Amino acid sequence: MSVSLLVVGSVALDSVETPFGSTADAIGGAAVFFSYAASFLSPVQLVGVVGKDFPADELQELETRGVDLQGVVQMPGESFRWKGKYSYDLQNRETLETRLGVFADFKPKIPAPFRDARYVFLANIDPELQLSVLDQVKKPAFVACDTMNYWIHGKRDVLLQLLRSVDCIMVNDAEARELSGEWNVYRAGRWILERGPTRVVVKQGVYGAVLLERERVFYVPAYPLEEVYDPTGAGDAFAGGFMGHLARTNDATAPNIRRAMVYGATMGSFAVERFSVNRFREIGPAEVTVRARAFSELVHFDFESSPAVPAG
Amino acid sequence: MSVSLLVVGSVALDSVETPFGSTADAIGGAAVFFSYAASFLSPVQLVGVVGKDFPADELQELETRGVDLQGVVQMPGESFRWKGKYSYDLQNRETLETRLGVFADFKPKIPAPFRDARYVFLANIDPELQLSVLDQVKKPAFVACDTMNYWIHGKRDVLLQLLRSVDCIMVNDAEARELSGEWNVYRAGRWILERGPTRVVVKQGVYGAVLLERERVFYVPAYPLEEVYDPTGAGDAFAGGFMGHLARTNDATAPNIRRAMVYGATMGSFAVERFSVNRFREIGPAEVTVRARAFSELVHFDFESSPAVPAG
Numbered sequence: 001m002s003v004s005l006l007v008v009g010s011v012a013l014d015s016v017e018t019p020f021g022s023t024a025d026a027i028g029g030a031a032v033f034f035s036y037a038a039s040f041l042s043p044v045q046l047v048g049v050v051g052k053d054f055p056a057d058e059l060q061e062l063e064t065r066g067v068d069l070q071g072v073v074q075m076p077g078e079s080f081r082w083k084g085k086y087s088y089d090l091q092n093r094e095t096l097e098t099r100l101g102v103f104a105d106f107k108p109k110i111p112a113p114f115r116d117a118r119y120v121f122l123a124n125i126d127p128e129l130q131l132s133v134l135d136q137v138k139k140p141a142f143v144a145c146d147t148m149n150y151w152i153h154g155k156r157d158v159l160l161q162l163l164r165s166v167d168c169i170m171v172n173d174a175e176a177r178e179l180s181g182e183w184n185v186y187r188a189g190r191w192i193l194e195r196g197p198t199r200v201v202v203k204q205g206v207y208g209a210v211l212l213e214r215e216r217v218f219y220v221p222a223y224p225l226e227e228v229y230d231p232t233g234a235g236d237a238f239a240g241g242f243m244g245h246l247a248r249t250n251d252a253t254a255p256n257i258r259r260a261m262v263y264g265a266t267m268g269s270f271a272v273e274r275f276s277v278n279r280f281r282e283i284g285p286a287e288v289t290v291r292a293r294a295f296s297e298l299v300h301f302d303f304e305s306s307p308a309v310p311a312g
Numbered sequence: 313m314s315v316s317l318l319v320v321g322s323v324a325l326d327s328v329e330t331p332f333g334s335t336a337d338a339i340g341g342a343a344v345f346f347s348y349a350a351s352f353l354s355p356v357q358l359v360g361v362v363g364k365d366f367p368a369d370e371l372q373e374l375e376t377r378g379v380d381l382q383g384v385v386q387m388p389g390e391s392f393r394w395k396g397k398y399s400y401d402l403q404n405r406e407t408l409e410t411r412l413g414v415f416a417d418f419k420p421k422i423p424a425p426f427r428d429a430r431y432v433f434l435a436n437i438d439p440e441l442q443l444s445v446l447d448q449v450k451k452p453a454f455v456a457c458d459t460m461n462y463w464i465h466g467k468r469d470v471l472l473q474l475l476r477s478v479d480c481i482m483v484n485d486a487e488a489r490e491l492s493g494e495w496n497v498y499r500a501g502r503w504i505l506e507r508g509p510t511r512v513v514v515k516q517g518v519y520g521a522v523l524l525e526r527e528r529v530f531y532v533p534a535y536p537l538e539e540v541y542d543p544t545g546a547g548d549a550f551a552g553g554f555m556g557h558l559a560r561t562n563d564a565t566a567p568n569i570r571r572a573m574v575y576g577a578t579m580g581s582f583a584v585e586r587f588s589v590n591r592f593r594e595i596g597p598a599e600v601t602v603r604a605r606a607f608s609e610l611v612h613f614d615f616e617s618s619p620a621v622p623a624g
Binding site for chain 1: 516528529540600621
């Protein structure tokens, strides 16, 4: 029995150049990557804004996948566009152009039927808007948010206020460091945990992701891929897998959050195998289950048949 | 029942500067870090060279720990000295000075009692010397080697010849890339596996280490540490834990090699907690067992109570 899963964030058209090819005005944005990934696990309620130029067939496909678009407003003007270029090793990217278009005036308005959402993901937008979403939802069971360096520096106080109201923040290494002022990821995590959330997820790209709780650490590797085409959206697909699993099981207990990490890593790995959301268009639920379960083998060892270290 | 474990490599005096302090002429070198780590698990046979200036009490302490030094030759001249400085985040280091001293003429001669060694680690030295060690040992069960970019570029053919004679190579990300010409670590691993070894271990520092076999991948995270003082020797301590576990169990089967990865990560994590080998002087077998077993919890999740992804 899955329950309601709400995501608020960008719906965009991306033009991406990697060493393996390029796309122009392909569907993207944090809320889109999130929705595609989560939709394998749970129905999704999406709140965002698009311009008049946004391809109608793309919106239709999202609906077909169980994404409720009554929170997506179409405004006069241009859709949010991002243009970026990755380095030869995909480890760095340069933003060539950002055209906010209608996204510049985005004020998320949560439709009445979405206000009962049990699971809420606040994708990377202005923390004031993230807070305004929390004012509109009733009593979510689990709220996670993302952010970026721009807000960490520009709206630090609001972001710290937001931290007091979320259960989990999902950031990458660099963001965790900038936010906390600590280079060491475990110290950074502790700093953040002392400011509100009970969980911090630090996304580490090809190295996987780490879940930090007050007393425990959980590590999930990245799924081993010999071919990575486009890292865009991996973090949001991770969030989609993570939150989608929580919503479909309606269970935010510690052991289930570990499983959510595995679904996050699973969906993140699919995201990078093609441009845009194209890999999600190729796979079905069986591929998701198979890959998620493969993580067990990837980290499995047992000490049952192994002796303790002998006393000297 | 542990069996013989042989290591051949550098025995040095390190002067290291980190943001947290510095050391001068502290005991170091690949074979020393390896021996300290392995000695918790197995007796060690060490082959190396020191100058007349090498502190006698340091050699004595190694012996006390079960390291057989009959393969350590003392030569007229100065011991190998390395001086380095780490960046603020410990992620980069600069070599300030290297004085090879007696190490420049090191020609490993394996004492007769060491030639039956079942487990052999060829630490980072000239691959011609690594090959000469293999000519001197009889029938080892498992041979692992390390190397560095200097040899990858300068003695590539010899190194490729060595690869045909080892079971396992342990390198870091950068070395795996330089050796194979592949940026992707799984492609790099496959390239190396096609050239001889049945296992490649890629050490990834704070991100852990990955074991690559033809059909399988195993990932062990780095032990979460809030304080890291000095990364020097972490890779060699990893090798010491890994090979020490294989030797003490006399078992180089796949499941035991995974456990060896965990002991490797355990010993690597102790190495970085203090300068030089000092952390190994503080801990006992109980600390090693406790930390190794903590890795289970660090990656544990189960899917038993979790449903498969429903068909759409």
